[in-house]
Amino acid sequence: MRSIIIILTLTALTTIFGEAHAQEGLYPLMYNEVLRSNSAEPQTAHRSITRNPFVYDIDTIGLPFFDDFTQNRIKVYDAEKDEDRITLKVLFGFEVNDQHPVTIDLVFEETYSVTKPISGALQYDVNPTLYVTYYDSAGEPIGQDTGWTTVITEFDQSTGLVTYDTIAAETTLVNTFDTLYVVDDDPSLWVTPANEANRGGAFVNNSFSQNTITYGVASFDGTDALGVPYDITSSTSQGPADTLESKPLLLNSEMEDVFLTFFYQAGGFGNEPEEEDTLVVEFFNVETEQWTHVWSRSGELDEPDAWSNQVWLRVDGADYLQPGFKFRFRNYATLSAQMDLWNIDYVRLHDGRDSTLADTISDVAFVEPTSSYTGIYTSVPWKHYLEDYASLQGADVTQTLHNLHFEETYVLSQNFETVDAIGQVVHSYTTLDPNLPAETVKTRSFGLPSEQIFPDNGDDFALFETMSWFKIQGGNDELINDTVTATQGFYNYYSYDDGTAEQAYALTGAGLQLAYGFTAPVGDSIRGIHFNFPQVLEDNAEELSFEIMVWEDTGSNPIYVSSFTSEPRYSNGNDFVRYNLEEAVYVEGDYLIGFRQIEPEKIYIGFDVNTESSDRIYYKSGNRWFGSSFLGSLLIRPDFGEDPTLSVSEKTKEQLNLKIYPNPSDGIIQFEASSPAEISIYNLQGATIWSGRITGSERLDLSNQAAGIYLIRAIDERNGALKTQKLVLTD
Template identity: 25%
Template sequence: MKKFTFNHISFFQLLVLFLLFLISELTAQPVLTRPFFNATIADAYSKHISLKSNDDTLPIPFFDDFSKTGVYPDNSLWLDNNVYVNQNFGIHPPSIGVATFDILNMAGQIYSHASSNTFIADYLTSKPINLSYFITYNSFSYPTNILFYYESATGIYRPADSLYYYSGPYLLNCVVQPGTFTPTMHVYYGSVSLIDVSDSLYYYDTLTSQYVHIVRYTTSYYSLTDSIYLSFYFQPQGLGGNAPESNDSLVLEFKTPLSDWKHIWSSPGFSDTIFHKVVIPLDSIYLVKGFQFRFYNYASFGNLNYPSFASNVDYWNLDYVYLNTGQRVNDSIYPDICFKEPIRSLVEPPYTSIPWEHYKILDTLQIDTLRFNYYNLYSSLVNVKRFLTINNITNHQQLRFDSLGNDNIGPFETFQFKQKTQPNYFPDNNLNKCTFEVLLNITAPTLSSQSIFTWNDTLRFFQNFEYYYAIDDGSAEYGVGLSGEGSQNGQFAMLFKTLTPDTLRAVDMFFNRTLNNASQKYFYLTIWTVNKGKPNHIIYKKTGFKPEYAGINEFHRYSLDTTIYVTDSIFIGWTQTSTDLLNLGFDLNYDYSSNVFYNLNGSWTKLPFNGTPMIRPVFSKSQIINVEEEYMPLTFIPYPNPANNKIFLCDEHICSYILYDITGKIILQGFSQSIDTSPLENGIYILQIFHNKQTSSHKIIIQHP
C-alpha cells in the first residue's frame, strides 16, 4: 500500500478543495474537509487534567521534541495543555512527534471565543527556568548514621538519630535504618515537621576533633559569554492540510519574574510543508531565575455559512525546542540519533488490524520485512545498535527481545533499515482478542550520555487484534462525505474482504464533530454485495442512524439488528437523507481510495481523494460483550531509589520497562512489577517505564553496600 503524504495531493484535488466551498450548495459531489473536534484529546482530557506537575525552576538544557507518548505536552516542562502532541500531523519533522497549534482547546473542542476574526487560540508556556546560575554536585558518600545537623539558632549539632531520609515512599531514621548520604539526597530534621537540612550537615573528624561541613555542590553564574540560545523548528500547515492565512501568526514571547511578556519573534501564516529553524540569542536581562518563554497562535475561523463544513483550521507544527548554552545562530549539529516517522502496522496491507480469530486461522498475515528509518543529527560517524521488543499486553507477557544488529551511520545521514521478520511475532492463544505492544529502540553509546535526547530513539506501537478489520491508523487528518444539491439520496461505499467466513454484527465508524453538531443528520447504514469490484445489490439498509461522537475507542459502534454471514467481500457505507455533509473521519497516512466509491446519479465513481475513510466492520461468531478497561494514570514513582537488590516499578499493575546505563546501552528490558537489580554495578541508570499508552523517565541510582 502506498504511504500517503500531503505531496501526493494533485493540483486538481487542491482545486477541488477550494471549489467545494464555492459551489457546495449548487452541485452534489464528494467532499473533503478538516476535523472540527479531536476525539483523541477529548478522551485523554479527563484522564490527564489531575496529573499536572508543580516543580520549582528548571535547569538548562531545556529540550522537548514532543516524542513522548501522550497527546499533551510534558508537564515537567510546560504549564498548559492546549497544543496537541502527536506523530501524525508533521511532514518530515526533525524528530518523531510534533506539537500542533490549531483552534481546538485542551478538551479537543473548538474554542468558545473562536470567530472569523483573528483570535488567540493555543498557548504553550514553559515552566520557570533558572538562567541565573547552575550547580555542580560534588562527589562523596557518607553513612547516614555519622551525620550531624548544625542548628544555627541554638548552635547545637543534632546527632543522626534525629535525622530522617526517604527511600521510595518510606521515611527512615538515619541511625535505625542507615543508608548512604549522597549529593542529591535530602535529609530532614524531625519526623513530623520534616525540615530539609541537607545543606547543613556535618561529620565529626576524630583526628582534628572538629565538625566538618559537607558541601553538596558549588554554584556558578551564567553570563553572555555562555551563549545561551533558544532554538526551535516550525511548520505551517503540515499534514493537517489547512495553512494559516497571512493575518494569522505564530508568536514567541519572553518573560522574567520582574517583567511582563515581551514579543520576541513571530511568523505570519503561509502555506508550506517544510520545517523552518529559528535561533534566538538571549539578552542579559533574561539571565535570571524564573525566566519563561511561550508560544501561541493567532487564528481565524473558516467559512461559517455551511455549518456541516465548519472544521479545525490554521495548523502550525512546532518541534525540537532547545534552550542551552554554547549554541550559535547557524548551529545545526545535535548529538542525537533519532526516529522521524512512527512505526505502522505489522500485519500485511491493506489491513492495520484484523479480528484475532481470523488472524489465528491464517498464519501468513504478518509482514515479511521489517522496515524503518533513523537519522544522525550529529557531525560524526556513529555506531547504532537496534532492538525489537514485543509484549502481550492482554496477558502481561514479554514475547521477545531481539537484537537487530548494529551499523555505522555517517554524519547527517539517513539509515534505511530492512530485514526479514522472524516468524510468529504474535503467537496464538485462547483469547478472543489481544493487544501487543511493539517497541523499536536505537542506541548509540558514544552519544547517549546526552540523556535529554533519549526519548526520540524509541518507537512504540500497539498492534490491536480485536473483532474488527481496520485499514486506517485511527487518526483523522480530514473529513470526507457527500454534500450539495442532488446528494440527498447519495451513496458512499467502501470495500472490505473478510479473510475467513464469519458473521458481521456491527460497523464501527468515526465521524468528525462539526460546529453545533450540524452534521448529525440521519442516514441509512447500507451494505452491498460486490460485482466486478463495485457495489451491486443492497443486502442491508437500515435507518435511524446518525453520526455519534462518544465512545471508548473514539469510534462509535453501530450494531446491526440482523446479522449477515459474509463469505468473501462486501461494501459498507451509507445512503444520505439530506444534503448535509456527514463528515466521516479520513486518514491521510494510508491510501485505500481505489476501493471507495460514491453514487450520486445511478453510477458508481471512485473517490477522487487519496486516503482512507474510517469505517471498520465488526465480526464475531457470538455476541460481543464490551468491558471498558480501567484507566490508571502513570503517577507511580519507582522505589527505592537509591536501590540495592530490587526496584518496584508499579504498585498493582505490570509495566514494560527499559533500563539504560549512563552510556545509553540497554542493560535490562522486560515486563514486570519490579526489577531485580542485584547483578547490576553501582552507578546511575536511566529507567523508562511504559504503561497505559503513557511513558515516564527516571534517574535510578544503584548502590550496593
C-alpha cells in the same frame, strides 16, 4: 470466495436519484456548536498548580532544556489520593500566633489586664499582641493583621482570685479547615498556561506533521487538547488559541550565549495558516512578572508544509537571566475549528551555544517506530488472526531513522522487541546499518517469520507492545529519541487508519454512495460498523439520516437492508461510534462498507492522511463507480464482535413506528403512526408536495401527483427521531 458489499445508504431528497453528479472532498475539522462537548473549568497556575483537592508542585528545572516531542511531556493533572508521590497538607483560613483556633474575637486597639495589689494602685498591663495571617484555598498566605483579645482579666493579690470580663468584639474570625493533597513534581517539561482554562493547549502527536524531523511534534490550532474549539460563537472568531508554556528554568546572570532554538512548519497535514494567523514566542520577565513578545511568524510568509530552518532566539539581560525564567509558544488562529495549524519540533534552550553553527545538530532520531505486524491493516480481529495468521500476518515491518547530522553515521545496532501483556517476548530483531548518510531519512524493512508470532492468550482481544531502539558509533547528543514504543492491538474489527483524523472526507450531492473495501480470509458475520463522525460546523444532525445495506456485489440487489434509518452520532475527537446491524451478515473474502446519502448535504467521515488505503475507497454517481482521488484512509471499521452496549437497532425500537399502505399506491394512501409526527413528502427534484401533522391514522389523496418515486420524511414530536421511507405512486 464470494464478494460482499456493505453500503451505508442515505437516500436523496433534493437531487434526482441516479442523476447526481459525484463530488468528493477533504475538509478541515470545523466543529458544530450543537455537538460541542463541555470543557474543564478555569483553574489557576503558579509555582504550584491547584486542582482541588490536589496541589501540584512545580519545580524549577535546570539546563539544558530539550524536547523533540518523542514523548508527551506536558504535565498531566491526574493524581489519585493513595499515590506515593502525595503528602497531606491541612489547610485553614487563618492562624494566630502560630495557632489555629476554631474561632476568635478581636479588637484592633490595645486591651489591658488588671492586677489589684495588696496595697497601692491598680496595675494595667497590655495584653499580648495577636498576629493574624490569612490563607487562600491553596494554603498560600494572602494577608496579615494585628489585634488584641476581648477578654479582660483582673487578679486580686490579696485574695488570689482571678475574674474575667469581656468587651465587645470588633470582628469575629471563624476558621475553615480542609485537606489538600500535595503532589510531587514529575519529569514533565511543560505546564498548563497560567490563569487560563485547564484545556491542555498544544497537542503532542505524530499525525499532523509532513516530512517529520523526529518522531512527534507539538501542534497548534483553534481547538484545545480535548479537540474542543475555543470559541464557537462565530465561525470566523479569531484570537489567541493554544499555548505551550515551559516550567520555570534555573538561569543565572553568569550564563552566556543562552539561546532558545526550534523548527516550525505551517500547515502540515492540517489546515494551512493564513496572513492573520501567527505563531508567537514570548519570554517571561521575572522582574515584572509579565510576558514579552520576542518572535512571531505569519502564515502567508512560509511555504506550506515545509519545515523552517532552525530559529535562534537569544535569552539575555537581567530580566531573564535569573531563576524563574520561562518561555512559551502561542498561536493566533480561527477559534471555531481545527484550523490554521502550526507544528513545532526540536525545542532546545541552553547556554554556551554558538549561533554561527545555526543548523548543526549531532543527532540520529526515530521518525517512525516499528510498523504494524498485520500488513495493510493497523488492526485485525483477534479470532481471525488465531484462525488464519498466515493470511493476516504481514511479510515485514519497518522502522524509519533520521540522521540530522552533516556527517554520515554508523549504526551499531537497530533493534525492536515485542512483548505481551505480562512482559514475555514474542518476537525480536537486531541488525546493523554501516551507512546512514548525512541529513538523510532512511526506512529499513525487517522480514517476519512465517510461523505464528502472537500466541493465543485465551481472551477475546490482545495487546502487544513493541519497543524500538538503536545505538550509533560515538553516541548520540539526545538519547530520548533513540527509543520509541508502539502498540499492536487485536480487537474485533479491521482497520486501515491509525486512529487519528487529520481531515474530514465527504461527498456532495444526494444519492451518492461511498464504499470502503476490506478482505476477511476467515468467514464470519459482521455485527456492527464503527464510524468516526467528526463534529463539523456545517453539519445539521437533524437533517441527516442513513440506512445500512449489504450487497454481494455492485451489480446485484442488496441482501440486507435495515428496517430503520439512523442519524450520525458525533464523537469526541477521534472516538468511534458503533452502529449494530439488526442481524448478522456473513462475509468471506472481499467486502465493502460505506454509505449512500439521503440528503444532498455532506456527511463527514474522519480521514487519516498518514495511512494509505485509497485504492479501496470508491464512490458512485448514478450507475458508475469511481476511485477516490485522495490518498489516505477513512475512519470506518467493520466489527465482527458482539456489542455490550445498547445498539442502534435497540434504540430505534423506542422511536417512531410509521406504517404507510398500500405501497405502491395509485394515489390514495393510509398513514398509521405510533405517536404524533410531522410529515413531509418530497419528489426526487426536492420539491415538497405535501406536509402536515398526523396523530394516529390518517388518509391522504395524492392521485394528482405524477407516477414515480417519492420520499416521506417523518419526525417524531416526542423525541425528534427521524424516519424516512420511499413511496411509489403508479398510474
